[in-house]
Structures are given as structure tokens and as C-alpha cells.
Amino acid sequence: MNRCRRPDPPQGGRRGGPVTNLPTDARRALMLLSELVEPGDAELDDLLADTDPIEAVKKIWEGDVPDRLRRLTSASVSCTPDPADRAEQIAAATEACGARVLAPGDPDWPEQLRDLHLVCDADEPHVRPPRCLWVRGRRDLAELCGRSVAIVGSRAASEYGQHLADDLAADLTSAGWTIVSGGALGIDRAAHLGSLARGGATVAVLACGVELPYPKANHSMFNLIAEQGMLLSEWPPGSSAMKHRFLTRNRVIAALTAGTVVVEAADRSGARNTARYAAELGRVLMFTPGPVTSSQSVGVHRLAREPWEARLVTNAEEVVEDLTGIGGPLATPPPPQRRPLDRLTEIEARLVESLPRGYVVETARLAAAAGLPTETAAETLERLQRMRWVDRIDNRWRLARPSRP
Structure with a gap:
């Protein structure tokens, strides 16, 4: 660079x-x-x-x-x-390669990326939210990722794993979900192609410039993704792929989506890194089973033994059930209803919007995410609890279940 x-x-x-x-x-x-x-x-x-x-x-x-x-x-x-x-x-260079730059505050900026403030770790200095994104594609990124699921896994995937990832992606696409993955060989490629085959607007989160076909074997697939969906990167055009950048981009895959499905992963697979981010962000973490004799199943099966509440899934219907809490035949889920935030004060709305769905957050961390003094946040959260917007668990808070009128 x-x-x-x-x-x-x-x-x-x-x-x-x-x-x-x-x-x-x-x-x-x-x-x-x-x-x-x-x-x-x-x-x-x-x-x-x-x-x-x-x-x-x-x-x-x-x-x-x-x-x-x-x-x-x-x-x-x-x-x-x-x-x-x-x-x-x-x-x-951005204009020359047909890309554009999104920044926080843009209408099509995915606000869920802000949740990465909740997993800031002093031992990992590169986990903060993106400061901007280069994108190739004509779609609205916020809209695409409003109902999305990540499918990730091993590059050295078996035929079984690729077939399963393809089927999951195709069926989820038909049900109205956007597939997000990392554009790599193996499981990522199978997931993207499964979505593209159903006319889906899949999203590939890259570890290099959006104009660079890495890996080169996926060049034609990247062009299709740019036409139907979106290529995105945190690095400017001309930036080459490096090992540490794959780990950095994994946090974006996890933060963009409502849940992550891991399909085949070795013990030290980068997919487990994505899974950890998903769990820490309070996203739904899922995995598919594989042969216990396969090295590509070791990392997946270990998820079941981690304290992350990973859920075993075998088909798209089970993925949707875990994401929505609604079982039954696979169908296009209704668009999420907008909450009447206009009824709240500015400070109340900031706290509600800073609470990621399904995540329990301490008062101090929530105050920091919302940019408020801890005392102000605590008083406001108690008021929101009385209004049934949030639930309190000891000194932690989560969004209340949507049962209010």
C-alpha cells in the first residue's frame, strides 16, 4: 500500500x-x-x-x-x-473500477455494523466498526442486509459440504433471505453460487480491493455478484489480500447478518473466527453436522461444546426457524415491522437503537455505545423498562420481546 x-x-x-x-x-x-x-x-x-x-x-x-x-x-x-x-x-481509482464509497450516516449504510462497538477487546485492536466501505453493485446495502444470513466454512470443502452450502443458500434465497459470505473457495463459493442460481442478491465481503479477483478462480462469480448483489471491502482499490485481513473482515460478515451458519470447518478455520464474532454480537449461531471422521468437521462440532449456544441445523427451514422463531413450511418471512421510535425522546431512541436484538448488555457498555453518561442511560433505561421497550436482567438490558401494541 x-x-x-x-x-x-x-x-x-x-x-x-x-x-x-x-x-x-x-x-x-x-x-x-x-x-x-x-x-x-x-x-x-x-x-x-x-x-x-x-x-x-x-x-x-x-x-x-x-x-x-x-x-x-x-x-x-x-x-x-x-x-x-x-x-x-x-x-x-474508486470511480475507475465502478465502485463507490459508503460512510456512516448514508441512507444505505447498515446500522447494525455499529454493534461492533459492543465487542471491543483491548487484546484485539482491529474489531471496531468500519469507518467506510467500498462497494461494487447497484443495490442498497442496508436493504440487502436487513434480512440476511451468513454461510461460511472451509476452503478445502468436501463435495458433501459444498452441496449442503449450495442447497441452504438456494432455499434461503427463495425464502427472501440475502446470503452473505467471504468470496473464498469452498463453502463460500458454493453459498454464493447457490444464491446466484436462484436469482439472489448475494453479498461478498472481501479482504482486498473490490476490483481485485481474489481468488482468481472466482473472477466470473465476482462479476455476477456485482451485477445481482454486492461486493464490499474496507480496503481501497489496489489493496491486496493478506492473511490478517481475512480475520479482520470476518467481523463484518458476522455483524451484517442476523445469524451465521458454519458448514464444515477445520479446528483452526477462519469460519470459527466468524462464529465467535457472531456469538459475541448476540447473533444466532448455527452449524451443520458432518462425519466425525472428517477433519473438516472438527471445528464445526466443537461449536456445540463452546458456551455460545450454537444450534444444529440440517436444512433451510431450520435456519429460518432459528432466525425468526417461526417454524413450519419454508416461506418468505414478512418484512420486519418498524418500531414507532418517533414516540420516544432522542435519548430513549438512541438507547433502544444501541441494543442489538437478542443481546444482553451491561448499563455502562450500552451507555458508551449510545454516547451517553452512564447515569443518564441508567435513568432512561428504567423509564424504557416501564414502557416495556427493554427488559432488565440484574444490571444488564435487552430489547423486550415485541408483544407491546
């Missing part, structure tokens, strides 16, 4: 005088920041919480940031004397 020989980092202090040649708008600034710092970085996320993207670029170029962030960006900054020009280059 760097465009010149990496120099020695500066030894503390500022990097120079005030920077005036800054990106012209916040979206371009976010694009530049995404090239500078890997997605989900906690320190950059904290900086953006305190200042706007353009000011964040200025602070980074002037070295007015924490030591770790300064060291992390020093080589790229030294290679890029004109941040505004580089931001324009990224924007031009």
Missing part, C-alpha cells in the same frame, strides 16, 4: 509545520485514512470519535496523535507530502 521505500520513522515530535492541503470533504478523508490505517483500529476510531475525518488527517500528518498511531502512519505520511492529492487519487 505504501508507494515508496519505507524510511526510518521520525523520532517523536511533530512532522513539520501546519498542513493546509487537506482532503476537500469527510468522505475523501475517510478513504485516505482507510489506506493509512488498517480497518477496525481502536486508536484511529477513538480519534474519529473526538474529531472529524478531515481534522484527523491533519493531526496525523502533523504528528499530533498518540505514539502508536504516529509510528503506524509515519512511513506512508513520509511518502505522501500532499494528502489532498492522494485522497483524489483514491477517489479516481
